[in-house]
Amino acid sequence: MLSISNAVLTRGITPVFDGLTLQLNEPRIGLIGDNGAGKSSLFRMACGLEAPQSGSVTVQGLQAFRINAQRPNLVGMMFQNPDDQIVFPTVQEELALGLTATGLTRREAITRARAFLATRGLEAWAERAISSLSQGQRQHVCWLAILLCQPALILLDEPFASLDLPGQALLHEDMARASQQIIVSTHVLEHLRDFDRVIWLDSGRVRADGDAEAVCAAYRADVAARIAARTALTR
Numbered sequence: 001m002l003s004i005s006n007a008v009l010t011r012g013i014t015p016v017f018d019g020l021t022l023q024l025n026e027p028r029i030g031l032i033g034d035n036g037a038g039k040s041s042l043f044r045m046a047c048g049l050e051a052p053q054s055g056s057v058t059v060q061g062l063q064a065f066r067i068n069a070q071r072p073n074l075v076g077m078m079f080q081n082p083d084d085q086i087v088f089p090t091v092q093e094e095l096a097l098g099l100t101a102t103g104l105t106r107r108e109a110i111t112r113a114r115a116f117l118a119t120r121g122l123e124a125w126a127e128r129a130i131s132s133l134s135q136g137q138r139q140h141v142c143w144l145a146i147l148l149c150q151p152a153l154i155l156l157d158e159p160f161a162s163l164d165l166p167g168q169a170l171l172h173e174d175m176a177r178a179s180q181q182i183i184v185s186t187h188v189l190e191h192l193r194d195f196d197r198v199i200w201l202d203s204g205r206v207r208a209d210g211d212a213e214a215v216c217a218a219y220r221a222d223v224a225a226r227i228a229a230r231t232a233l234t235r
């Protein structure tokens with residue numbers, strides 16, 4: 001599905017990836033690693049927001065930078081910060097945005113968005129101003145927008161970060177039901193327990209890749225060792 005081949009990405013003078021290669025085909029893939037490891041950058045390349053200076057990134061064989069123009073519903077991305085994503089003032093307009101990209105008129109899209117909110121018991125949200133929602137509620141709106149549009153590949157960048165416990169449980173349930181490929185970056189490793197594959201990124205390189213439990217255990221052990229070394233230094 002998502003193929004990254006020898007991608008080199010540099011931001012200003014900061015090297016992010018220096019020849020990253022990954023074939024991502026499993027239904028559920030987790031991305032873990034320290035702050036700055038490159039998780040969001042990988043997502044930005046995968047949805048075509050950022051192109052590598054060399055190498056290629058394709059989704060279903062289509063160059064990622066062409067997705068927006070040629071198949072806008074191929075990849076759905078949920079940003080770490082919902083305010084980087086939401087463009088419309090009300091919930092129903094925001095949800096309708098992705099639907100209009102699939103060919104519906106604005107009126108049809110709004111009707112569909114309202115009906116969808118009703119199926120989730122959230123009809124009261126339809127005309128609510130986005131600015132009146134909490135951070136977690138905005139993240140929920142971004143997730144609803146993805147569910148509504150049903151993109152083939154879903155990228156979730158720290159989707160649990162602002163959600164309360166019921167919201168996290170709901171997201172889990174929705175993900176379990178979804179038939180699409182989903183790639184999730186998170187610092188909360190428990191969320192990846194049932195995943196098919198986890199990749200640990202370390203300074204833009206793949207440090208470990210494979211079984212979810214094994215990769216998470218390796219990362220936890222590395223973090224514990226670093227903390228212990230730091231504690232020993234400060235004694």
Ligand SMILES: Nc1ncnc2c1ncn2[C@@H]1O[C@H](COP(=O)(O)OP(=O)(O)OP(=O)(O)O)[C@@H](O)[C@H]1O
Nearest residue numbers: 011012014016033034035036037038039040041042
């Ligand atoms: N807007 C930016 N301008 C310049 N460099 C950036 C920018 N955003 C990220 N970087 C750099 O790109 C590299 C990868 O960052 P990225 O955001 O992909 O990491 P991440 O793994 O998603 O981190 P986090 O866990 O904090 O979300 C880091 O070295 C970071 O400093």
